Structure formats: structure tokens, C-alpha cells
Amino acid sequence: MYPAVIDSYDAPTSVQEALQAFAQRGNDCHFIAGGQSLMQAIKARVISPKSLIDLQHVAELNGIEYKQGAVRIGAMTRYRDIAADERLDGAFQALRDAASHVGDRQVRNRGTIGGSLCWNYIAACMPPTCIGIGASLDLVSKTGKRSLRAEEFLQGPLETARGDDEIVVAVTLPAPRQSCGSAYKKWGLVTDALPVAGVCAFIERGDDGRCELARLAVGGLATGPRRAKTGEKALIGVSATDASAISEAAETAAASTETQSDMWADAEYRKRLIATLARQVITSAFARATRGKHS
């Protein structure tokens, strides 16, 4: 497979330059990040951009910064760098769980968090993970800036709230309030395959160690990544050692999630996967929420 003719290629070194290039190139212009999904689509001619604007040299989009507990991950930060960053452990460890099992070494060497979120592939790991850990996305265009919560940004598969002329510059994570932990796990037909289902859990524990706030996000759905809010409610007040309550919350999360049947799994089997994965990630997230009083 071979890409259709591409008329122009720009490799700007700043966000401003990138936005200018987009304004000049006009229609059928695409930004390209790591290209590990986009190049497949271009080669298969699912999309045939006339112009490409490569963000690889935009240094301000790359890297992970920590400020008083809050985290800013540049959109061009690669999976390999997220997977290796132990400072994310605890509250945002789900990101490392997800990033370290995306595709394979070669894909992790080029694939980026921002690229994955903008593509929002049905079986991608970053979308449910970012919803689960409560991430927001910072977007910039010629006309201004805005910030959207991941669950507002991510819509149906391959759909996002991003305008064509907008660049996602960073994924931001608010400083966790107290003891927080998160975990992500996926299940695919072979090791590290695109998942049939993936679940992210984020747990905040109160002074007594019980769950005060929970977020559960599910990926691999025809509706796009979704929170399982009834499952989240069922976790409030639950303690880390209450295995039956955790199981029950996981079952509730699966039961309330609308699943589809496809060639990889029928709807009922997908629910079983979601329940099992949810139980596992909730348990891990509890165990990781040990900063401060529970350490």
C-alpha cells in the first residue's frame, strides 16, 4: 500500500509556525504526530491529505513537567517516555500501565499520547486511561486557547471535539487531593494486541482508607470510551479489603455499559471482560493509593 500524492510537507519548530503553516495550506491539511496510526490510514487511503504538517520538531510539545503535584504531558511525548517515568506512579500509574503495552517497542518509540487521543481509535488505550485519571487537554488555534476534559474531547470512535485547525498541545492532570491510585488493564486476542476491552480505574481514599471518589472508564466500545458511573457510585465508601464489594461494583460497571458484538467478542462476552478487568484495576488502584496516610 502506498500513500496518494501529497502536495506539501512542513516541519515547523514551534506551535505558532505550525498554526501558520496550517492556515496557509488550507483544505485537506493534517497534522502528523508519531504517525503510528495516521500513516496506516494514509497508506490505506482511508484519508488522503494534500498537506502534512509534521510536529516532530516542535520541542515545546515534548516532555513531562511536574509542578506542585500537577502534571503536564506534552502532546508529542512518546509512549516510551511515559512508560519509563516512575514519577507518575500512584495517582497516574494507569498511564504507565497503558503506555508500556501499546503495540510493540517500535510503536512505543514513535507513538505519542496526543496523537492517540486525536485519532481516538476504538481500541486505543490512551482514551479510556485519560478519562479515568481525570485528564484535560489543552488546545491552541489561531483564534485562541481552550481546555477540555478528556471525556468532553473524546467522542465516538475516530471522533473528537478538536477543530481541524486546532493543535492539542498538552494533557494536564490536576494535583491529586490525597491518597490516589490508578490502574489500567486491557485484554486482546494476543499479548499487547489492540484490546477487545480496556478498563481504567482511579480511586481516591479518605482518612479512613475508604474510597471517597472513583472513576471507571471503559475502552473498546462502539460508542467511544465511556465512564461507568453506576460502577463508580458503587465504590464510594468501599474499603480496599472488601473484595466482594469491589466485585459487585465491577459487575455493576459492566452491566451498565452498552457493549457491541463484533468479530472479536460478542456483547455478553465483552461485558464479562469488562467486569473482570474492572475488578483487577480497582484492586490495583486501591493498593496504589497509599501516598501519605496509607503508606
Add this chain to the structure above:
Amino acid sequence: MKKDISITINGEIYEQSVPIRLLLVDFIRDVAGLTGTHVGCTFEGVCGACTVQVDGEAVKSCLMLAVQADGHKITTIEGLAVNGKLHPLQKAFNDHHALQCGFCSAGILMNIAEFVRTNRKSSDDEIRNALIGNLCRCTGYAHIVDAIREVAGEPASIGAAHRRNQEPTR
């Protein structure tokens, strides 16, 4: 439609005007004439046969345009041996009969040469995990893992392999 680029492959600079849609793997094979890098699955980026190193990192050259490699340094299988001396992995592949048909070998070697540079001690699980992006249709993974273990394995096995290599042939 076309763009002037300069790519260094195995230390040699290639300056060319190329179509923007030209894939890096096709630049390597057709423009530079280095056909050791193979094309397997042709588009999904699942087979890993086209793996090369870009600035020392393993990437699939079918998922990159040649213009994206402008100004970067590429290493292909032809550049793995230095001054005619095989890379330890190449020697281990030979010793363990890990090549078989040989189609996937170049991609695996370029991927794992980076892996062993950053992972000195690796369990079999870690080695197999590092191989996820490379398909061997001979399914000869056992020999491939044996060869990699010799270079990237636990210190004990490295020592054993090293001693074996030191012994004079009888």
C-alpha cells in the same frame, strides 16, 4: 510534490529530491539501494520486517515518510557490523540457527540491537516481549530467543556463552 532531503544512512549522506509520499523503507531500498531492510506486511506496520534505527531507536520504516527522516541518522542491517566484524547478535543468530528463511532477521536484529543496548539483563519473558513487533513466519522463535538470550540474558548465561566462545574449536 517533491522535497529535497538529506538522510544519513550507515554514515553515508544521501541527498535527494523525493516525492513527499515516498515511504522511508522505499527510500532505503530503492534510492539508497540497501535491500537488507525488508517489506513484509506492506502497510499495517505489524510485521516489523522493515525495522531500522532512527537516531539509534528502532522504528518501522514503512510507517514513516522519507521526508520525516530528513536530517536524521538511520542505521540499517547493512550498518550493524562494524569494519567487517559481526555484531554480537549477528554472531549469536548464526550460532543458534536463528535465521531460518532470513526474511524477518534484519528487522529483528535492528529492533533487538537497540533493546540489548538498554537492557543488559533480561529474562526470557522480557526478550519475548521485546519481540512482539516482529513476526517470524517460520515461527522459529525458540532459536531467536536463544540467540538473544546469549547477548541480553542474565549475567550467568552471558558468562557461559562467553566462555563457550573463548574455547578453542576441537
